[in-house]
Amino acid sequence: xxxxxxxxxxxxxxxxxxxxxxxxxxxxxxxxxxxxxxxxxxxxxxxxxxxxxxxxxxxxxxxxxxxxxxxxxxxxxxxxxxxxxxxxxxxxxxxxxxxxxxxxxxxxxxxxxxxxxxxxxxxxxxxxxxxxxxxxxxxxxxxxxxxxxxxxxxxxxxxxxxxxxxxxxxxxxxxxxxxxxxxxxxxxxxxxxxxxxxxxxxxxxxxxxx
Amino acid sequence: xxxxxxxxxxxxxxxxxxxxxxxxxxxxxxxxxxxxxxxxxxxxxxxxxxxxxxxxxxxxxxxxxxxxxxxxxxxxxxxxxxxxxxxxxxxxxxxxxxxxxxxxxxxxxxxxxxxxxxxxxxxxxxxxxxxxxxxxxxxxxxxxxxxxxxxxxxxxxxxxxxxxxxxxxxxxxxxxxxxxxxxxxxxxxxxxxxxxxxxxxxxxxxxxxxxxxxxxxxxxxxxxxxxxxxxxxxxxxxxxxxxxxxxxxxxxxxxxxxxxxxxxxxxxxxxxxxxxxxxxxxxxxxxxxxxxxxxxxxxxxxxxxxxxxxxxxxxxxxxxxxxxxxxxxxxxxxxxxxx
Numbered sequence: 001x002x003x004x005x006x007x008x009x010x011x012x013x014x015x016x017x018x019x020x021x022x023x024x025x026x027x028x029x030x031x032x033x034x035x036x037x038x039x040x041x042x043x044x045x046x047x048x049x050x051x052x053x054x055x056x057x058x059x060x061x062x063x064x065x066x067x068x069x070x071x072x073x074x075x076x077x078x079x080x081x082x083x084x085x086x087x088x089x090x091x092x093x094x095x096x097x098x099x100x101x102x103x104x105x106x107x108x109x110x111x112x113x114x115x116x117x118x119x120x121x122x123x124x125x126x127x128x129x130x131x132x133x134x135x136x137x138x139x140x141x142x143x144x145x146x147x148x149x150x151x152x153x154x155x156x157x158x159x160x161x162x163x164x165x166x167x168x169x170x171x172x173x174x175x176x177x178x179x180x181x182x183x184x185x186x187x188x189x190x191x192x193x194x195x196x197x198x199x200x201x202x203x204x205x206x207x208x209x210x
Numbered sequence: 211x212x213x214x215x216x217x218x219x220x221x222x223x224x225x226x227x228x229x230x231x232x233x234x235x236x237x238x239x240x241x242x243x244x245x246x247x248x249x250x251x252x253x254x255x256x257x258x259x260x261x262x263x264x265x266x267x268x269x270x271x272x273x274x275x276x277x278x279x280x281x282x283x284x285x286x287x288x289x290x291x292x293x294x295x296x297x298x299x300x301x302x303x304x305x306x307x308x309x310x311x312x313x314x315x316x317x318x319x320x321x322x323x324x325x326x327x328x329x330x331x332x333x334x335x336x337x338x339x340x341x342x343x344x345x346x347x348x349x350x351x352x353x354x355x356x357x358x359x360x361x362x363x364x365x366x367x368x369x370x371x372x373x374x375x376x377x378x379x380x381x382x383x384x385x386x387x388x389x390x391x392x393x394x395x396x397x398x399x400x401x402x403x404x405x406x407x408x409x410x411x412x413x414x415x416x417x418x419x420x421x422x423x424x425x426x427x428x429x430x431x432x433x434x435x436x437x438x439x440x441x442x443x444x445x446x447x448x449x450x451x452x453x454x455x456x457x458x459x460x461x462x463x464x465x466x467x468x469x470x471x472x473x474x475x476x477x478x479x480x481x482x483x484x485x486x487x488x489x490x491x492x493x494x495x496x497x498x499x500x501x502x503x504x505x506x507x508x509x510x511x512x513x514x515x516x517x518x519x520x521x522x523x524x525x526x527x528x529x530x531x532x533x534x535x536x537x538x539x540x541x542x543x544x545x546x547x548x549x
Binding site for chain 1: 251254325329330331332333334335336338339342351352355378379380383384457458459460461
C-alpha cells in the first residue's frame, strides 16, 4: 500500500489537510477469510469531492480502472485545486454510466482490450471478481455490469468523511460482499440481468470512505 | 435572423459537410437527400477516401483471423448484400458453425443497434465480436493490433488517417467502420421509380400497395427496416433456443423479438430470418400469408390484422420485393476486394 504524501501548510491556523491521492484498499488477507482471489478489477468513475467550503470538485475524465494486480491503479491523483482543501464528503459511481456505455469505441482505461467489456451485449463490466471459496471448495466468477433498465448495474454512492483522517481512503470489504452471496447456488454471474443488478446493489454497501 | 445565429448556422452546415465529406459519392448523396438523417456519429470518425480504403483492406484481410483463413468477407459477400448465402447459420474458422444467419451489411449508418438481438449498441464496437468469437475469427484484439502495427503498409495508412502509425483498438475499430458505414444501397428499381427514372409494371404496383398495407409498418421505407424489435410470430427454433432480444434485456416481454431487418436486396440475401430457416423468398411470403399463428402471445400487434394474401397477391408482393435489388450496389467495384 502506498502512503499519500502529506504537505501540511504552516501558514494556516486551521489545520488543513493536503491529500495528494485517493487510495483504494481491499481487505485482501484472503487466506484467513476463506477465499482466494485471483482477479479483482472494477471501475470507479465520476469521483467528486465536497469541501468544507461547500464546493464540489470533479475529477476530469473520471474513469478509473482499479486492479488488484496493479498497485498504481489503486492511487488516484486528486485534482490540483484540491491539494490543500479540506474534503468532507466524497461521491462516486461504482461502474460506468449509461451514456459512456453507448459512446462507441473509447481509449485508456475504457479500451475494451482491458478485458472489462462485453462485446455481444456491448457495454462495460463494472466489476469483476474471480477466485475460490475454500469452505465451499468451489470456484466463483462474478462479472457485474449492464446499463439497460431495469437491470442497470452501476451504483452511485456518497460518503461523508471524518475530517480528522489525513489520508483519503476508499475501502472495499470484499469479504462482506462474498459472504453475502449464495455461492452454492450462484457461483457465476457473467451477463447483465437481475442477478447482476442485485449483486451490484449489495456491492455498493461494501464500500466505505475514511 | 440575428447575425450570430446565422454564422453558427453556416458554421454547422460547413461542419456537417466536412464530417460527411467523402462518405458518399455525389450520386449516392443525391439519392439519399430525402432519407432520414443517418444515426452514425460521423463527427467522431469523419469518413475520408483514405480511411475508407484502409477499412476496405481490413475487411478483406484474412490475417485478422487466428489461422489467417477467414476475413470479414467470408461471411459478408458483396454480391449477396454482404451476407453469407446458402448457409443457414454462419461458418467461421475451421468450419465452426455459429448460431445465427449472418445479416446483410446495408445502410448501417441508419441503424441504432446491431446484431439480430440488437445487443451491439454502436457500429464502432461491433467488429470486436467477429474478431473474438470462437466460431468466427477466434482471435484477440492484441494479436490483430500486433499484426497491423508490424505491417509497413498498415502503419503508413493508419498514420495518414488517424495521425498515428500505431493503431489502437479505437483507430482499428473506426477504420473498419469507415468501410462498413459506406455500404449504402440507394439505387434499386424502387428508388428509380420514386425518382421517375423507371416505371413499375402493374404487378409491381400491386405488390407495392400490398406491401404498404401489410409490411411497411415494420419494414419501413425508405430503409425498409426499423430500429425496433418485433416478433413476426415465428415459433422458437428447435436447435438454438434463440430468444432474441430477451437475451440482452432479460425482460420477459422481449422474448422472441428480433431487430426488424432491412428488405433491401432481399432477392439475393437468402436464406432468411435470424436462423436462416427459409431458403426462398416464396417460403417467407407463404409463412406470412398462411402459417402465421395469430394466437401466438408474442406476436407483435402490427401483424394482428387480417393478412389474407391470395396466390396472386403473393406473387405480386414478391415482384415488388425484387424491385429492392440494387445492382449498382451489389456490383460496385469500390466495395469489392481491394486491388
